[in-house]
Structures are given as structure tokens and as C-alpha cells.
Amino acid sequence: MKLQRIQQIENYIQQQGSISLDELCRVFNVSKNTIRRDINELEKRGTLKKVYGGVVYVENSLVSFENRTIHNQKEKEQIGKRAAALIEEDDLIYIDSGTTTSQILNHIDPELPFTLLTNNLxxxxxxxxxxxxxxxxxxxxYKRKTRSFVGIEDEAVVTRYNINKAFMAATGVSITSGLTNSDLMEYRIKKMIVQRTKDIYLLADRSKFDHSTLLTYSPLESIKGIVTTREIPEKYVEFxxxxxxxxLYSN
Incomplete structure (x- = not known):
């Protein structure tokens, strides 16, 4: 529970950039002593630094999109290839922004006719x-850090479509928290997409499991399938x- 709270605090500070200790106490409903201990733990990780009355996020601790693409690159390519096989003629699909989902179109028949919604550059x-x-x-x-477009003024851009299949990314996946994301603007898009989609597929390599961030956009049991590798924890297989x-295994 403590580890999950610390992760949520880190994600919240990242979103805000800087924040006071009093606001952290209010948002997470804990005492100032508890917040100070959690902040000390995060400071050791190098993800933030303390300032008078609060904390600021250390931007250079963020992993760039390019570096995340390199991490587990072979697994991501295999997962993308397996997901591509699910796309059929005349499907209306959504492909989410992410380093694994961005591999899908590299493995699809370039002549296949279908309709694609996406926010990924x-x-x-x-x-x-x-x-x-x-x-x-x-x-x-445009959000450079994730090479994606965020922000929707007119929700009809999404809600007018009945999407057959959505290929989703997540910052973290857990049994209790489901599919999670730490960016409020990306979360809004993900939430709208899963509400309009018949079959939701999560694309996730083994590093995403047993992690959760601040915002849940879908319970794990609500999705159609997970495209992943065979090395995922056994409890997820049972679930x-x-x-x-x-x-749907890629290897």
C-alpha cells in the first residue's frame, strides 16, 4: 500500500511540476509526517527535490520517448506484430500512443483497407x-514527450464513432488498479475510447505488470485481451x- 501511494505521489508531482506539502496531504489524505517520509524516499530516487514548503519535479529524471522505445525493443516489436494480426478488412480501430502500440503498422499488410483513429505521431x-x-x-x-496529440474540445470527435477494436497502452497494469496512466489529458482520451470500443486490447511488455499510476482508465476484467509475452506473472494468467x-502471446 505504501509503495502504491508513493508511486501515485510521484506521478501527481510530475503532472503538477511543483506542489506544496499541504496540498499533497489534502490530495492523498495523509499526515504531514507521512508525506515527508514519502518525499524523502522519492528524493533518494532523484525524481524530485525539496523546496521551501513543497517539492518540484526533476525534469531530467524523465525517460524520453526515444529511450523508452529502445527499452525492451525486441519484445515491443513482437507484441506489435501479434497485435497487427488482429486487424481485419474494414475494421474501425483505434491505436493508442505508446512505444509498443507504435509498432503495429510496421507489421500490417499495406494494402489492407480499414479506418484508423489515433493521436500518435x-x-x-x-x-x-x-x-x-x-x-x-x-x-x-502536441505533446513532445510522448509524441502524441492531447486535448479534445469537442467530445463528438470520439463519441460519434463505434470502434471495433482499440489497441491500448498503459503506464502500469495491475489486478487491483487495472489499466493506468499518469497524464490527465491522455487519460481523458483513453477513457472516452474504451467507452466507445467493442473489443479492447492492451499491449504491454513484462515491465508494465504489477505497476499502477494515479489514473485508472479501464478495469482489467473489462478488456477483451492482452497482447504480451509469456514471461508475465502467473497471477495475471490465472486472473x-x-x-x-x-x-495473446507474441512468443
């Missing part, structure tokens, strides 16, 4: 060269079997 660039793909963009503000969630 790399997916947009790949789809633009596929003559039979009808491309629909989501988001009106998926008991909740009719398909496990």
Missing part, C-alpha cells in the same frame, strides 16, 4: 503512406482465465 506518419487507410486524428495539442480475458 508515428502512427499518423505510417498510416499517411497507406493508401487504403482512412485516417482520423484525435487531439489538438485472465477466470475473467475470460484472452492472453
Amino acid at each position: 508515428d502512427i499518423i506518419n505510417l498510416a499517411a503512406a497507406m493508401k487504403n487507410v482512412q485516417l482520423i486524428l484525435i487531439g489538438n495539442s 485472465c482465465e477466470s475473467h475470460s480475458v484472452d492472453l
Whole structure:
């Protein structure tokens, strides 16, 4: 419980940039002594530094999109390839922003006709060269850190579509917290997408399991399947079997 709270505090400080100890106490409903201990732990990790009355996030501690792409690169490519096999002719799909989901179009028949919604710059660039793909963009503000577009002024941009399949990314996945994300603007898009989608597929390498962040956009039992590797913890295999969630292995 403590570790989960510390993770949530770190994600919240990252979103805010800087924040007072009093506000952290209010948001997480804990005492100032507890917050100070948690902050000391995060300071040791090098993710933030203390200032008078509060803390600030250390920007250079963030892992860049490019470095996250390199991490577990082979696994991400294999997962993307397995997910690509799920896309069928005339599907209306959504591909989420992420270093694993961005691999999908590298492994799909370039002649396959389907409609694609996305907010991911790399997916947009790949789809633009596929003559039979009808491309629909989501988001009106570019976020360089994740190479994605965020912010929706008109929710009808999403809610008018009945999406067959959504290929989602998550910052963390856990049985108790489900599919989680730490960015409020990305969370809003993810939440709207899963509400409009028939079959939701999570793409996640082994590093994402047993982690959770501040915002849950879908319970784990509500999704259609997980595209992953065979090295995931056994408890997730058991959970998926008991909740009719398909496990689609890439290896």
C-alpha cells in the first residue's frame, strides 16, 4: 500500500511540476509526517527535490520517448506484430500512443483497407503512406514527450464513432488498479475510447505488470485481451482465465 501511494505521489508531482506539502496531504489524505517520509524516499530516487514548503519535479529524471522505445525493443516489436494480426478488412480501430502500440503498422499488410483513429505521431506518419487507410486524428495539442496529440474540445470527435477494436497502452497494469496512466489529458482520451470500443486490447511488455499510476482508465476484467509475452506473472494468467480475458502471446 505504501509503495502504491508513493508511486501515485510521484506521478501527481510530475503532472503538477511543483506542489506544496499541504496540498499533497489534502490530495492523498495523509499526515504531514507521512508525506515527508514519502518525499524523502522519492528524493533518494532523484525524481524530485525539496523546496521551501513543497517539492518540484526533476525534469531530467524523465525517460524520453526515444529511450523508452529502445527499452525492451525486441519484445515491443513482437507484441506489435501479434497485435497487427488482429486487424481485419474494414475494421474501425483505434491505436493508442505508446512505444509498443507504435509498432503495429510496421507489421500490417499495406494494402489492407480499414479506418484508423489515433493521436500518435508515428502512427499518423505510417498510416499517411497507406493508401487504403482512412485516417482520423484525435487531439489538438502536441505533446513532445510522448509524441502524441492531447486535448479534445469537442467530445463528438470520439463519441460519434463505434470502434471495433482499440489497441491500448498503459503506464502500469495491475489486478487491483487495472489499466493506468499518469497524464490527465491522455487519460481523458483513453477513457472516452474504451467507452466507445467493442473489443479492447492492451499491449504491454513484462515491465508494465504489477505497476499502477494515479489514473485508472479501464478495469482489467473489462478488456477483451492482452497482447504480451509469456514471461508475465502467473497471477495475471490465472486472473485472465477466470475473467475470460484472452492472453495473446507474441512468443
